[in-house]
Amino acid sequence: IYEIAAEHSNRESDLFLLDTQDLRAGTEGWLVFDVTAASNHWLVDRKYNLGLRLYVETDDGLSVDPGSAGLLGRRGPRSKQPFMVTFFRASSSPVRVTRAARAPRRRQPKKTNDLPHPNKLPGIFDDVHAADSRQVCRRHELYVSFQDLGWLDWVIAPQGYSAYYCEGECAFPLDSCMNATNHAILQSLVHLMKPEAVPKACCAPTKLSATSVLYYDSNNNVILKKHRNMVVKSCGCH
Structure with a gap:
């Protein structure tokens, strides 16, 4: 652009x-x-x-x-x-406030592999993206073991499956990779203005898929059933 x-x-x-x-x-x-x-x-x-x-x-x-x-x-x-x-900063005077004189600091050489955050913007956005440890909303690995749940007395197969889960920051501005809804975008804007009144948008599944499970029913019949919404396919901000 x-x-x-x-x-x-x-x-x-x-x-x-x-x-x-x-x-x-x-x-x-x-x-x-x-x-x-x-x-x-x-x-x-x-x-x-x-x-x-x-x-x-x-x-x-x-x-x-x-x-x-x-x-x-x-x-x-x-x-x-x-x-x-x-976003515009409110100021009582267009004149910049004079700062106390200080000895010039020695400039540290910039590392070639230090790249700015792609969403780094001046002003209010500095606080939003300050923490490097934050991760944006995305899908994470999660293997559900039916043995750990104590279900192998009635589940025949599989022994477990990759369910995945969603976790991460939904900080403004919401990138396209976050699959943000229009509501989440507006909620994030309001949160910036009233953080104590409105929470951030939440990281949640946007697409789920089914998983087939072979199991015994209450009458000891062997049943093969496809259970809906068992696997997280993608995550987004809601």
């Missing part, structure tokens, strides 16, 4: 790269791009607001129509219209 820096009648527009995302063909959900640089530019002077431009390209560099790639724009339903979220 680019900011249009300048338009020309005799050649292509000047573009400033804002953010990129690498996606698989089967990706579903919202795409979140950091356009802070453009919004800051527009706040300085409205005449710089010439809009944004989105390009979709294959790994080979071939340009693809966003609509044919599955992106919904203005022609999509109202609930899936693209939007931009901005």
Whole structure:
């Protein structure tokens, strides 16, 4: 996604790269791009607001129509219209507060493998993504053993199965990989403004699949039944 820096009648527009995302063909959900640089530019002077431009390209560099790639724009339903979220700090004075003079600190050389968080934004977002130990909402391994549950006296097969579970942060901004609902996006926004009144969105299963179990019923008959909603296939923020 680019900011249009300048338009020309005799050649292509000047573009400033804002953010990129690498996606698989089967990706579903919202795409979140950091356009802070453009919004800051527009706040300085409205005449710089010439809009944004989105390009979709294959790994080979071939340009693809966003609509044919599955992106919904203005022609999509109202609930899936693209939007931009901005935050402004309230200040009693436009003049920056003078800080006490300090001896200059020696700059530490930046490690080449220290990359910024992809969702790192100035201001209020610093607190949201401060803890490196946090993990975003995703699926985790969980093997359920029927022996540990004491069920092998009536369960014939299987001995157990991979059930998985969902855990992780649903911190704003909610990335497309979090499979966030519209309600979760709005709840996250309200949580930022009123954290004591509204909790964060929760990490929960979005897709579940069935598992077949062979077992004895109460009459000692052997039954093979497919039980619904036994395996977590994907997780998201709700």
